Amino acid sequence: MSPPADAQHVVIIGAGITGLTAAYRLLTITTADDYLGTPVSVTVIESDSEVGGKIRSSPFAGIIEIDEGADAYLMRVPQAVALSRELGLGLEMTNPTTGHAAVMRKKLHRIPEGLMLGVPTGMNSLAKSGLISWRGKIRAAMEPILPSSGSHDDCVGTFIRQRFGKEVQQFLVDPLVGSIYAADTQNFSLAMVPQLADLAEGRSALLTARARKKSSPARQTPIFETPRGGLTVLTRALQQAIRSMGGSIVTDTKVEKVSRRHKAYLIVTDSQTHPEIIADSMIVTSPAGASATMLSELDEQVSTSLATTDYASVVMVTVKTQETEIASFRGLSGYLVAKPDQERVTAVSFGSNKWAHWQPNDGSMILRVSLGRDGAATHDLIHEWEDERLVTQVIDEISRHTQTAITADISRVTRWPNAFPQYRPGHLAHVEKIERSLTHSSPGVFIAGANMRGIGIPACVAQGENSAKSVVEFLAHLRD
Numbered sequence: 001m002s003p004p005a006d007a008q009h010v011v012i013i014g015a016g017i018t019g020l021t022a023a024y025r026l027l028t029i030t031t032a033d034d035y036l037g038t039p040v041s042v043t044v045i046e047s048d049s050e051v052g053g054k055i056r057s058s059p060f061a062g063i064i065e066i067d068e069g070a071d072a073y074l075m076r077v078p079q080a081v082a083l084s085r086e087l088g089l090g091l092e093m094t095n096p097t098t099g100h101a102a103v104m105r106k107k108l109h110r111i112p113e114g115l116m117l118g119v120p121t122g123m124n125s126l127a128k129s130g131l132i133s134w135r136g137k138i139r140a141a142m143e144p145i146l147p148s149s150g151s152h153d154d155c156v157g158t159f160i161r162q163r164f165g166k167e168v169q170q171f172l173v174d175p176l177v178g179s180i181y182a183a184d185t186q187n188f189s190l191a192m193v194p195q196l197a198d199l200a201e202g203r204s205a206l207l208t209a210r211a212r213k214k215s216s217p218a219r220q221t222p223i224f225e226t227p228r229g230g231l232t233v234l235t236r237a238l239q240q241a242i243r244s245m246g247g248s249i250v251t252d253t254k255v256e257k258v259s260r261r262h263k264a265y266l267i268v269t270d271s272q273t274h275p276e277i278i279a280d281s282m283i284v285t286s287p288a289g290a291s292a293t294m295l296s297e298l299d300e301q302v303s304t305s306l307a308t309t310d311y312a313s314v315v316m317v318t319v320k321t322q323e324t325e326i327a328s329f330r331g332l333s334g335y336l337v338a339k340p341d342q343e344r345v346t347a348v349s350f351g352s353n354k355w356a357h358w359q360p361n362d363g364s365m366i367l368r369v370s371l372g373r374d375g376a377a378t379h380d381l382i383h384e385w386e387d388e389r390l391v392t393q394v395i396d397e398i399s400r401h402t403q404t405a406i407t408a409d410i411s412r413v414t415r416w417p418n419a420f421p422q423y424r425p426g427h428l429a430h431v432e433k434i435e436r437s438l439t440h441s442s443p444g445v446f447i448a449g450a451n452m453r454g455i456g457i458p459a460c461v462a463q464g465e466n467s468a469k470s471v472v473e474f475l476a477h478l479r480d
Contacts, residue, residue, distance in 0.1 A: 007039040008475050011267055011277060013255050013294070014285035015046035016053020017457055018449040020238040021083065021464030022283045022471075027245040029472055037476055042247040043277065045269065047254040047290075051239050054419055054450075055457075057230025061320040061360060061410045065230030068316055068414040070457065071349070071368070072096070072226040077458035079465065080234075081225070087237040092229065095222035096354045102335040103175050104401050105131055110332070111172070114213075117195050118173030119164070121209040136167030144204045152200065154425040156193055157186035163205045175336035179347045181455065182312040182420040184375030192423040192454065228357045231457070250274060255294045258282070258445075263478075265298075265445065281444040281474055283467045287311075288421060288451040299441040305434050309451050311418035312374040313383055317394045318351075318414070319367045323406040326350065326365050326398075335401070344371045344382050345397045364409065369394045374422050387413040421451040444474045 010026060012019045023044050030040040044051075060066040073080045084093065102108040112125035120126050123141050132140070149162035156177060160169040174185045177193060191197050202208035227233035242249060253271040260266075267277040284291050288309035296303040334349035351366035352359045358366050371382050371390065382390065391411045399405050424430075431452050438445050448463040 004039045007041040008280040008478070009041050009043065009278060010281045010283070010471055010475075011265075011279035012042065012044045012283045012285065013267075013291075014053065014449065015044050015048075015051035015239075015249060015251070016285060016449065016460070017055055017235060017238075018460040018464040018467075019044055019046075019053075019283065019285040020051060020235055020242065021461045022285065022448065022468045023242045023247050023249075024238050024245075025465045025468035026471060027242060027247050029468065031245050037472070038479055040472075040475065042242070043279075044242065044247065044249045045253050045255055045267070045274075045277075046249065046251045047286075049252050051249060051251065052232055052235040054416065055231045055235050056414070057232040060318055060412055061364075061366060063358060063360065063366070065232065066318060066351070066358065066366065066368075067226075067230050068318070068412075069416065069419075070231060071351075071355070072224040072231075073457035075223060075225055077456075077462075079461040080458040083461050084225075084227075084234060084237075087234070087241060089227060089233065089237060092227040092233055093225045094228050094355070094357060095225050096333060097356050098331055098333045098353055099223060100331060101333050102330075103131055103171060104335050104337040104341050105171050106341065108330070108332075108335055108401065110330075111176075115172065115176075116199070116209045116213070117193065118168065118176040119160070119196065119199060119209050120168070120206055121213050122206075131171050132167045136165055136171075139165035140168050143206045146204070148203050152190060154190050154427075155186065156188045156190045156196060157184075159190050159196070159200055159205075160185070170340065171338050175338050175347075178339075178373060179336050179370070181422070182314050182346075182370075182373045183422060184373065187375065187422070187424060189423040189425050189427040191428045226355075234457075255286075255290075257296070258294050258298045260298065260442065265442075280478070281471045282446070283464075283471060284445065284447045285449040285464070285467075287418065287449075289418070291447065291451075298445070299437055301437045302434050302441070302447075305430060305437075306447075306451070308430075310374070310422040310424065312372065312420040312422055313415075313417045314346075314370055314372040314419055315382055315390060316414040316416065317369045317371065317390055318412040319369065319391070319394065319408045320360065320364050320410040321367060321406045322362075322364045322409055323404060324363060324365075325404045326367070326402060326406055329353070329402060329404075337401070342376070343397055344393050345401075346370050346373050348398060348401070367398070369398065374420070383415065383417065387411075420455065444471070444478075446470050 056068040057065040109131035112129045152159035199205040288306040292306035333354040347370040349368040448467040
């Protein structure tokens with residue numbers, strides 16, 4: 001299917017989940033039977049040789065696909081669930097076999113029931129946990145009778161400490177939020193963690209959390225889901241759908257700069273095949289640093305703002321071990337390491353406990369181990385280490401945490417440099433400033449993706465879809 005010669009051309013920079021979703025949604029809107037606008041052609045430009053961005057799966061230990069980055073997405077936020085069903089992937093999906101996790105604080109403690117991203121909705125389960133001291137429990141229990149804490153400066157850590165005290169912040173909220181964002185919650189925007197930001201709206205965070213829990217219908221579905229063939233099933237399905245609807249995906253092509261050409265935009269690339277591309281509208285989904293470079297000529301203010309975005313780098317070590325005590329370790333899906341106990345490892349997933357399709361036939365166990373986070377004194381050091389040293393460090397730390405001597409039969413190291421944008425306090429104001437500047441200087445150019453309005457597959461899917469709708473509205477305005 002080829003677009004007509006008079007089609008308006010939309011270019012999407014970046015073929016991660018945000019860019020692929022934007023292209024797919026734009027094509028489904030503009031090829032629908034009830035679409036009355038001018039035809040649209042869509043080109044996705046990706047600097048890597050493959051699509052998918054931070055979503056990557058590959059064979060490991062005889063299993064067809066084991067994810068090297070995220071291994072699932074949250075079902076509570078509906079966009080990714082809806083997209084996968086629209087793509088016909090419903091029968092491909094599976095859910096974790098266990099949802100119980102622990103926090104490492106001198107030893108492994110099961111995370112108490114009834115928490116909302118580490119925030120208590122009641123005190124009974126927290127009172128029974130050995131993770132928090134009695135002094136910490138008494139301090140947390142005082143939360144409903146405390147007056148409003150005043151300003152929290154849009155900081156997760158400040159808000160939680162004001163309401164619940166130091167221990168809830170250190171041993172519950174920080175490990176949970178930190179594991180999602182590779183973040184230091186003492187320097188992270190509260191507004192960018194919607195579940196926690198919502199709790200700041202009431203006088204008492206605990207009572208607000210309890211009310212939210214009671215008002216929500218009982219969950220009949222699991223919290224997470226994933227395709228059995230790895231999350232690349234989703235990105236490959238998007239790639240196939242885009243091409244089947246006439247969209248073009250160009251890989252191994254780096255965008256060097258974007259400039260204004262009359263009412264359109266000139267995109268200069270490093271490709272001999274496509275050195276220059278003209279677009280009527282654009283969606284930029286590349287990482288902030290790359291976007292800052294390519295947009296410097298188009299909007300200096302936006303480029304400067306994007307260049308200030310901080311990132312955290314992480315390493316994912318995947319291990320197969322024959323140690324059977326780990327394989328059934330207290331029925332846990334994994335554990336998080338509280339900062340006071342952290343060396344290099346920040347989180348461990350007992351993959352074969354968590355996913356039935358990751359259970360090797362020989363009774364061994366697949367572990368996925370995360371290292372690195374924002375603000376860690378050893379953060380840069382691990383990215384300089386060779387693979388063998390990283391694996392040795394992982395095995396030593398897990399053996400101490402679980403008090404079980406394990407060995408790595410097979411291992412794989414995946415490095416994710418600058419993979420996690422860090423949302424500093426005031427991040428939403430920073431994003432809105434960028435969007436306002438683009439609206440004024442470069443109408444029809446939109447920025448979306450993890451560095452803007454949230455990481456995680458559902459958040460990126462939502463941004464891709466919203467950007468596609470913004471493009472359709474802009475193109476309609478051009479015609480009027």
